[in-house]
Amino acid sequence: MYLAPEGDEIEIADAAADFLAQKMPIDRLHKPGAADMSETLRELLGEMGWFGLAVPAERGGSGLSPVEHALFFREVGRQCGPVDLLAQALAANAAQDTGLRQSIISGSRGVALMVADGDGYRLFGSDHADLALIVTRERAQLHPLEQAALESRAALDPANSLRVADALPDAVDGTSGETIWRLGELGAAAMLVGLAEAALDLIVEYAKVREAFGRPIGAYQAVRHTCADMAVRIEAARSQLWFAAAALKEGRGDAGAHLDAAKHLANEAGMACADSNIQLHGGIGVSEEHDAHLLLKHAMLLSRLFGSKRSLLARLLEARLED
Amino acid sequence: MDLRYSDADREFRARARDWLAGNIPNSRRPPGGSAAAQFDRDWQRKLHDHGWAGIAWPKEYGGLGLTGLQQVIWYEELARAGAPHHINTTYVALMHAGPTLIARGTEQHKAFHLPRILSGEALWCQGFSEPNAGSDLAALRTRGEIDGDHIVVTGSKMWTTDAQYADYQELLIRTDPQSQRHKGLTWLICDMRSPGIEVTPIRTMLQDEHVNSVFYDEVRIPIGNVVGEIGQGWSTALATLSFERGLGFIGDQLELYERVCRAIDLAGKVRLEDGRRAIEDDGIAQRLAALKADTIAIRAMTLADIAESDRTGMPGPKGSMMKLLVTTTHKALSEVVGDIMGWSFLEFDGDRSNNPWTYEYLWSWVFSIAGGTNEIQREITADRVLGLPKAR
Numbered sequence: 001m002y003l004a005p006e007g008d009e010i011e012i013a014d015a016a017a018d019f020l021a022q023k024m025p026i027d028r029l030h031k032p033g034a035a036d037m038s039e040t041l042r043e044l045l046g047e048m049g050w051f052g053l054a055v056p057a058e059r060g061g062s063g064l065s066p067v068e069h070a071l072f073f074r075e076v077g078r079q080c081g082p083v084d085l086l087a088q089a090l091a092a093n094a095a096q097d098t099g100l101r102q103s104i105i106s107g108s109r110g111v112a113l114m115v116a117d118g119d120g121y122r123l124f125g126s127d128h129a130d131l132a133l134i135v136t137r138e139r140a141q142l143h144p145l146e147q148a149a150l151e152s153r154a155a156l157d158p159a160n161s162l163r164v165a166d167a168l169p170d171a172v173d174g175t176s177g178e179t180i181w182r183l184g185e186l187g188a189a190a191m192l193v194g195l196a197e198a199a200l201d202l203i204v205e206y207a208k209v210r211e212a213f214g215r216p217i218g219a220y221q222a223v224r225h226t227c228a229d230m231a232v233r234i235e236a237a238r239s240q241l242w243f244a245a246a247a248l249k250e251g252r253g254d255a256g257a258h259l260d261a262a263k264h265l266a267n268e269a270g271m272a273c274a275d276s277n278i279q280l281h282g283g284i285g286v287s288e289e290h291d292a293h294l295l296l297k298h299a300m301l302l303s304r305l306f307g308s309k310r311s312l313l314a315r316l317l318e319a320r321l322e323d
Numbered sequence: 324m325d326l327r328y329s330d331a332d333r334e335f336r337a338r339a340r341d342w343l344a345g346n347i348p349n350s351r352r353p354p355g356g357s358a359a360a361q362f363d364r365d366w367q368r369k370l371h372d373h374g375w376a377g378i379a380w381p382k383e384y385g386g387l388g389l390t391g392l393q394q395v396i397w398y399e400e401l402a403r404a405g406a407p408h409h410i411n412t413t414y415v416a417l418m419h420a421g422p423t424l425i426a427r428g429t430e431q432h433k434a435f436h437l438p439r440i441l442s443g444e445a446l447w448c449q450g451f452s453e454p455n456a457g458s459d460l461a462a463l464r465t466r467g468e469i470d471g472d473h474i475v476v477t478g479s480k481m482w483t484t485d486a487q488y489a490d491y492q493e494l495l496i497r498t499d500p501q502s503q504r505h506k507g508l509t510w511l512i513c514d515m516r517s518p519g520i521e522v523t524p525i526r527t528m529l530q531d532e533h534v535n536s537v538f539y540d541e542v543r544i545p546i547g548n549v550v551g552e553i554g555q556g557w558s559t560a561l562a563t564l565s566f567e568r569g570l571g572f573i574g575d576q577l578e579l580y581e582r583v584c585r586a587i588d589l590a591g592k593v594r595l596e597d598g599r600r601a602i603e604d605d606g607i608a609q610r611l612a613a614l615k616a617d618t619i620a621i622r623a624m625t626l627a628d629i630a631e632s633d634r635t636g637m638p639g640p641k642g643s644m645m646k647l648l649v650t651t652t653h654k655a656l657s658e659v660v661g662d663i664m665g666w667s668f669l670e671f672d673g674d675r676s677n678n679p680w681t682y683e684y685l686w687s688w689v690f691s692i693a694g695g696t697n698e699i700q701r702e703i704t705a706d707r708v709l710g711l712p713k714a715r
């Protein structure tokens with residue numbers, strides 16, 4: 001029993017952190033046209049094998065597990081990484097056709113993330129992507145986008161562009177079952193934990209240097225105690241994230257319940273920390289040049305993906321745990 | 324990262340579950356008074372006689388020498404079996420006095436006290452807080468004058484839980500009258516039957532008399548009872564507090580999940596004013612489900628901490644964060660149950676067994692004040708976990 005990264009896991013997380021800080025730093029989002037993965041970034045990520053972490057080796061992946069998948073996406077979340085990055089990794093796990101799977105793992109073909117919304121669909125991802133991944137708890141399907149009639153919409157979250165569609169061409173590949181949903185739920189939870197951590201780091205650093213009334217604001221209890229509450233939420237969400245990741249890896253019967261708890265706590269931590277981070281920065285916190293709003297807007301998207309509050313709570317009420 | 328229990332862990336759980344199923348007391352714990360203390364002693368003696376005392380204490384001091392994880396398993400099984408709550412009159416002795424003696428006591432202290440603690444023969448209380456020193460513990464003024472091979476103590480303590488039943492006390496006093504704040508303090512083992520000690524109960528909003536004022540009028544305590552060194556009491560006191568804040572609430576931490584499940588069952592039975600079952604109310608259902616997620620995470624956090632300290636041999640720095648999360652979750656659960664129960668939540672005779680949920684609600688303030696208030700836990704988190712500039 002050990003519930004924190006150790007050994008190779010730490011190395012993978014550190015490598016991901018370094019790579020992403022260089023190639024996908026959060027401040028990219030202050031420049032125009034930075035939404036989604038660029039083709040260059042996608043190919044770089046593919047080259048490094050990041051999309052195939054949880055894909056078995058005999059299927060062309062790294063043959064690692066949901067634990068490494070979670071470690072990686074926590075780092076993606078810290079940099080406000082786009083959700084098509086998650087879609088690409090999920091598609092690498094979902095695609096059955098060997099050639100298609102290989103092109104997704106290598107990043108030569110792009111995948112966008114699609115969600116059903118009423119009778120229509122919403123698509124998050126770049127127009128270089130020619131596949132859309134739709135994931136439910138029952139199945140994951142890849143739809144071709146060439147023929148789809150897509151209409152652009154202005155997206156709140158600068159990390160991802162948004163398009164809508166009324167109908168979709170038939171799926172070309174996919175798989176049934178809950179596996180892909182679970183990797184998606186875990187990945188989104190991990191991104192929210194990373195994002196919450198980034199928010200706490202920002203405010204703690206600022207609170208040490210910003211002065212008001214002759215003292216650093218971090219010496220005022222209203223600030224200190226809010227930061228402490230952020231830290232508590234993060235600690236709980238992160239512990240539960242590791243528990244859920246290991247539960248999935250080990251195939252525990254109650255992995256789904258742990259995952260729902262992890263996503264719920266991550267939703268709450270991501271939103272609350274993004275919120276407090278803006279408030280405690282004062283005026284600069286609402287300025288566009290600051291990262292604070294990026295974290296909030298991305299948390300708003302992530303907390304709706306792969307388990308929103310309402311759906312998670314309904315399931316959690318019935319959930320049963322094992323020893 | 325892994326969640327696997329060893330064969331020894333699984334075997335331990337099975338054995339604990341099996342034993343508890345046949346051995347938890349049939350009679351209810353008396354609501355208070357010396358009958359309750361006797362009940363606690365009897366239960367501890369029974370655990371001791373059957374080889375369940377001091378799960379993670381070292382073998383050389385009479386414990387079982389098991390891992391922190393196995394201690395977690397033990398508390399989970401206690402909660403599952405509905406065994407007597409571990410925060411009772413044996414609590415101070417087992418959860419922080421004993422561990423303080425193991426860490427800082429002399430061999431004589433250990434040889435004399437530890438067996439008595441494990442067998443339930445000796446109950447302890449904690450004499451730290453005073454009328455004018457609570458959060459600001461270092462402001463304490465109870466004096467000790469060195470007189471030959473004794474320290475003569477005069478002053479008063481306040482909020483001392485179970486002082487009227489305790490045999491011994493963790494007593495923190497000022498031995499250097501010129502000293503300020505953290506310097507010049509001394510941690511003593513005080514025999515509660517020493518002449519010159521007077522204990523006066525303070526009634527609380529729970530209608531009980533568990534906490535007390537304790538007055539010391541030239542109480543003579545042998546110098547051999549000093550734990551740590553004279554003048555270095557702050558350091559020993561911090562060790563005591565780290566045990567109290569680290570693992571002190573572990574039973575509650577793990578029991579909260581069971582309590583949420585019980586509240587969900589309750590909500591499935593109770594009808595609201597409009598005739599619907601409480602669980603059919605979206606607001607109540609969502610609050611219960613969110614609390615369930617919180618308690619699942621509290622368990623993950625507990626296991627993460629324990630696994631870390633089993634590896635490093637040190638309690639993690641996260642006790643304050645844990646106490647914040649556990650106390651706020653505990654209160655929120657009590658509040659939602661109050662909304663489920665409606666009018667019947669307002670019946671209370673002071674007996675935890677008769678009105679368990681109302682009792683828990685009232686107790687939630689004890690939980691968030693005793694052992695360092697939640698405001699102080701936030702201060703500690705801001706200082707030691709986040710490294711923010713000092714507030715003072």
Ligand SMILES: Cc1cc2nc3c(=O)[nH]c(=O)nc-3n(C[C@H](O)[C@H](O)[C@H](O)COP(=O)(O)OP(=O)(O)OC[C@H]3O[C@@H](n4cnc5c(N)ncnc54)[C@H](O)[C@@H]3O)c2cc1C
Nearest residue numbers: 449450451452457458482483484689692693694695696698
């Ligand atoms: C039921 C019960 C049992 C107890 N049992 C014991 C026992 O067995 N042994 C023992 O030694 N003590 C015991 N205590 C005492 C307990 O540790 C203190 O009550 C607690 O530490 C708070 O101290 P205080 O009551 O003096 O409140 P104060 O310190 O006067 O605090 C008053 C308020 O001010 C806030 N405050 C104080 N300082 C700060 C600060 N720096 N920043 C922000 N807010 C601050 C507090 O959070 C609180 O809300 C018990 C208390 C209770 C209620």
